Amino acid sequence: MNSVPSSGHSLGTSGSSSSNARELELLRQVATGDRVAFKELYLIYHRRLARFLMRMTSRHDLIEEVINDTLWTVWLKAGDFRGDSLVSTWIVGITYRRALKALRRHGAPRPMLIEEVAVAPDAQLEDENRQWLGQALAELPLEQRMVMEFSYLMGHSCEEIAQIMQCPVNTVKTRMFHAREKLRRSLPRLAGGNK
Amino acid sequence: MTHSDHTGPLGAHGECWNLLPWIANESAAAKDVARVEAHLHDCRECQEELEFQRQLRNAIRSEEAVVLAPQTSLQKLIQRIDTVADMDDDEQEGAPAAVAEPIAIARREPARWSRWLPIAAAVQGIAIAGLLAALWTQSQSHDDLTAGRYNMLTTPTATVTRGPVIRVVFAGDVALDDMNRVLRAIDAQIIAGPSEAGVYTLGLAAGAADKSGGVEKAIAQLRADDHVMFAERAVASEAP
Numbered sequence: 249m250n251s252v253p254s255s256g257h258s259l260g261t262s263g264s265s266s267s268n269a270r271e272l273e274l275l276r277q278v279a280t281g282d283r284v285a286f287k288e289l290y291l292i293y294h295r296r297l298a299r300f301l302m303r304m305t306s307r308h309d310l311i312e313e314v315i316n317d318t319l320w321t322v323w324l325k326a327g328d329f330r331g332d333s334l335v336s337t338w339i340v341g342i343t344y345r346r347a348l349k350a351l352r353r354h355g356a357p358r359p360m361l362i363e364e365v366a367v368a369p370d371a372q373l374e375d376e377n378r379q380w381l382g383q384a385l386a387e388l389p390l391e392q393r394m395v396m397e398f399s400y401l402m403g404h405s406c407e408e409i410a411q412i413m414q415c416p417v418n419t420v421k422t423r424m425f426h427a428r429e430k431l432r433r434s435l436p437r438l439a440g441g442n443k
Numbered sequence: 444m445t446h447s448d449h450t451g452p453l454g455a456h457g458e459c460w461n462l463l464p465w466i467a468n469e470s471a472a473a474k475d476v477a478r479v480e481a482h483l484h485d486c487r488e489c490q491e492e493l494e495f496q497r498q499l500r501n502a503i504r505s506e507e508a509v510v511l512a513p514q515t516s517l518q519k520l521i522q523r524i525d526t527v528a529d530m531d532d533d534e535q536e537g538a539p540a541a542v543a544e545p546i547a548i549a550r551r552e553p554a555r556w557s558r559w560l561p562i563a564a565a566v567q568g569i570a571i572a573g574l575l576a577a578l579w580t581q582s583q584s585h586d587d588l589t590a591g592r593y594n595m596l597t598t599p600t601a602t603v604t605r606g607p608v609i610r611v612v613f614a615g616d617v618a619l620d621d622m623n624r625v626l627r628a629i630d631a632q633i634i635a636g637p638s639e640a641g642v643y644t645l646g647l648a649a650g651a652a653d654k655s656g657g658v659e660k661a662i663a664q665l666r667a668d669d670h671v672m673f674a675e676r677a678v679a680s681e682a683p
Contacts, residue, residue, distance in 0.1 A: 283524075287517060294513035316520045317615055323524060324673055328666070345669070349616045381502050400500040405470035406462075421461045428464070431499065 271335035279327035290319050296336075296402070297343050303385070303397050304347055307354070314350050318343045333411050340402060341412040344394070384434035392427035395420055455482060459489055467496035526640040527612065527673065530564065563638075571635045571644070607658045608634065609645045611665060612673035621670045629661040644677070 271292070277285035294315060301311040321342050329338060385393055391413070398409045406424075410417045459482040465471040466479050483489055609631065613622055626632065629647065636643035647661055658676055665674035 283521070287521075290517050290520070291513055294516065298513075312516045312519075313615070316516055316523070319520055320523060320672060323520075325666075346616070353616055378502065378505075381499075385503075397503070399464050399468050399470075400503040403468050403470060405472075406465050408470070424464055425461065428496070432495065435499075 268334050268336065272331065275322075275326050275329055275335055278323060279329075286319075286323060289322070293319065293339055297340070300340070300343070300397060300402060301347060303393070303401065304390075305351060310350055310354060314343060314347045317346050317350075321346075334408065336402075337404065337408045337411050340398070340404070341414070344412050345414075380435055384431050387434065388427055388430055392423045392430070395423040396427045396431070399424065456486060456489070459483070459486070460492060463489065463493045463496050464500075467493060467500050523640075527642070530638070530640055530642060567635060567638070575634070607647075608677055609647070609658065609662055609665065610673075610675055610677045611643045611645055611671060612641050613643065614670050614672050615641075617670045625665065625668055625670055629664055631661065642673075 271289065274285045274289045274292075278289060297315050297318065298311055301314055305311065318339065322339060329335070333341075385396065388396065394413065395409055398404045398412060399406075404412065406417055406420050409420045413420065459479045462471055462475050462479055466476060471479070479489075483493065613625075626645070629645075630650065631645040631647050633643050634646040647658060662674050662676060665671045
């Protein structure tokens with residue numbers, strides 16, 4: 249392999265320039281009290297945030313609480329957003345901080361285990377890999393797991409993750425380094441194809 | 444793998460190796476992509492690692508999460524917004540135009556479902572005025588006994604202005620320590636609340652309120668705090 253070809257998957261979750269432009273427009277409308285725009289923004293982010301939060305806790309009530317607290321903050325502070333980051337980075341950052349507080353308040357986080365997630369019935373090997381992956385991710389320290397989730401589930405860049413987690417870029421790289429090392433040890437089958 | 448230190452391998456190989464996750468998720472900057480591409484040409488270890496990271500990313504993204512229905516949650520949040528909007532409308536009707544400071548969030552929709560809120564707000568206002576009057580009278584009558592000798596927990600520690608007051612909604616998960624810190628930072632006391640919508644009414648100590656722009660500064664400070672969801676100026680009921 250002599251180049252970096254696309255893997256064929258669109259980024260989707262993190263902000264592409266077109267989706268960020270649309271979200272910025274919605275945010276400006278929200279700042280004027282536009283509820284139609286707010287509902288559109290809510291529906292865009294509900295699924296995205298729910299998917300992410302399910303990796304932190306299996307409690308649906310907590311997930312709903314964090315999502316609504318996040319979007320409540322967005323409603324109140326939309327006019328304060330200065331565009332220093334992508335809209336998605338700003339909103340995910342709020343979600344991350346609210347989730348950490350909620351989890352601290354309600355006890356140790358337990359991510360939704362892979363068995364609780366719907367899987368295709370005819371993909372036994374894939375299913376096994378998923379189970380290993382879910383277990384391996386769950387065993388990572390929270391901050392390392394979050395860097396992995398922000399990168400691969402949400403599609404954020406290293407710099408965006410540093411903004412979300414409010415830490416230096418090098419800290420993100422260090423957390424990712426440790427997460428990669430642990431996952432490589434924990435996922436022999438996934439890694440085995442490359443050896 | 445030989446990456447046994449804290450940040451991975453050193454040099455150009457190390458830099459590229461550290462960037463591979465963001466090459467795999469296609470979020471790396473163009474200059475980083477170019478640098479990694481050049482390195483990958485001759486580095487089998489990074490080629491294998493990139494392939495592993497892509498598999499990892501695809502596996503994580505392919506998990507179909509249980510989808511929560513958003514409409515119910517959205518309705519709850521809209522109701523929360525309506526409640527604060529209604530209270531704001533009630534305040535705005537009785538406040539002078541100069542005090543109705545424009546803020547980032549518009550709350551312009553008319554009250555739709557809560558006819559009782561104006562009545563409740565009026566009763567609350569009267570109660571606050573009565574309470575302030577009682578506290579003032581009480582502090583006057585006990586001044587001779589308490590001044591300069593000792594303080595009790597119930598002894599007022601600062602004179603709260605009867606001028607402008609601030610309405611605040613704290614974050615749902617705010618801890619008592621954080622709330623105390625926020626209040627101390629602007630030299631404010633809670634003089635009413637929380638209301639059913641979670642709204643607290645704050646009074647600034649006379650010194651803080653009398654300063655030029657003191658109230659606006661306090662509001663700006665509140666809005667900048669992560670523990671505060673909402674802060675705006677209101678007008679206190681006049682105490683006798």
